[in-house]
Amino acid sequence: MTGLIQVVGGAVVDTLANPGALLVARRSAPEHLAGLWEFPGGKVEPGEAPKAALVRELAEELGIGVRLGAELPAETPAGWPLNDRASMRVWFAEVASGEPAPLEDHDELRWIRLEDHAAVLGLPWIPADYPIVHALLDSVSALVPQSLVQDRPAGGANAKTG
Numbered sequence: 544m545t546g547l548i549q550v551v552g553g554a555v556v557d558t559l560a561n562p563g564a565l566l567v568a569r570r571s572a573p574e575h576l577a578g579l580w581e582f583p584g585g586k587v588e589p590g591e592a593p594k595a596a597l598v599r600e601l602a603e604e605l606g607i608g609v610r611l612g613a614e615l616p617a618e619t620p621a622g623w624p625l626n627d628r629a630s631m632r633v634w635f636a637e638v639a640s641g642e643p644a645p646l647e648d649h650d651e652l653r654w655i656r657l658e659d660h661a662a663v664l665g666l667p668w669i670p671a672d673y674p675i676v677h678a679l680l681d682s683v684s685a686l687v688p689q690s691l692v693q694d695r696p697a698g699g700a701n702a703k704t705g
């Protein structure tokens with residue numbers, strides 16, 4: 544018997560290649576979560592693959608088609624613990640079709656700049672999401688040097704071209 548509820552969430556960014564902004568969603572229900580921000584997504588249905596569930600949830604909730612990118616690595620295969628019974632796996636995603644709108648479960652959507660860590664962390668998230676948000680910010684910050692290094696010779700800071 545496994546009582547685990549598998550939840551999937553989307554870290555929807557402006558572009559997967561160079562993420563600068565994250566789409567966050569404010570829950571309108573249930574009452575104890577209303578007003579808190581989250582990664583749009585939801586529960587995987589029986590027999591459904593997690594990534595398919597995420598694509599379905601983002602279409603239902605936001606009216607968008609998405610391209611999924613990498614998964615935000617978590618410590619367990621079930622992802623990030625939300626409570627005793629539920630864990631969430633999170634994938635980066637970008638909008639492939641449609642315009643995000645709060646069609647279901649949310650009353651507001653917002654694009655927030657990822658470089659402004661204080662603003663991102665200052666939102667009232669669902670409490671279980673804070674470790675995920677921290678990991679996401681770390682992961683995106685780590686992307687910047689990698690992309691800057693791409694055109695540089697492999698020799699680091701001492702490598703000179705002239």
Ligand SMILES: Nc1nc2c([nH]c(=O)n2[C@H]2C[C@H](O)[C@@H](COP(=O)(O)OP(=O)(O)OP(=O)(O)O)O2)c(=O)[nH]1
Nearest residue numbers: 550551552581582583584585586625629669671672
């Ligand atoms: N989608 C989402 N759910 C989260 C996050 N953080 C968090 O603790 N949760 C919790 C809230 C809910 O108890 C559960 C997800 O349930 P849900 O209500 O979004 O799932 P669903 O769309 O499939 O809805 P339903 O069929 O149960 O009505 O996970 C998050 O960032 N995103």
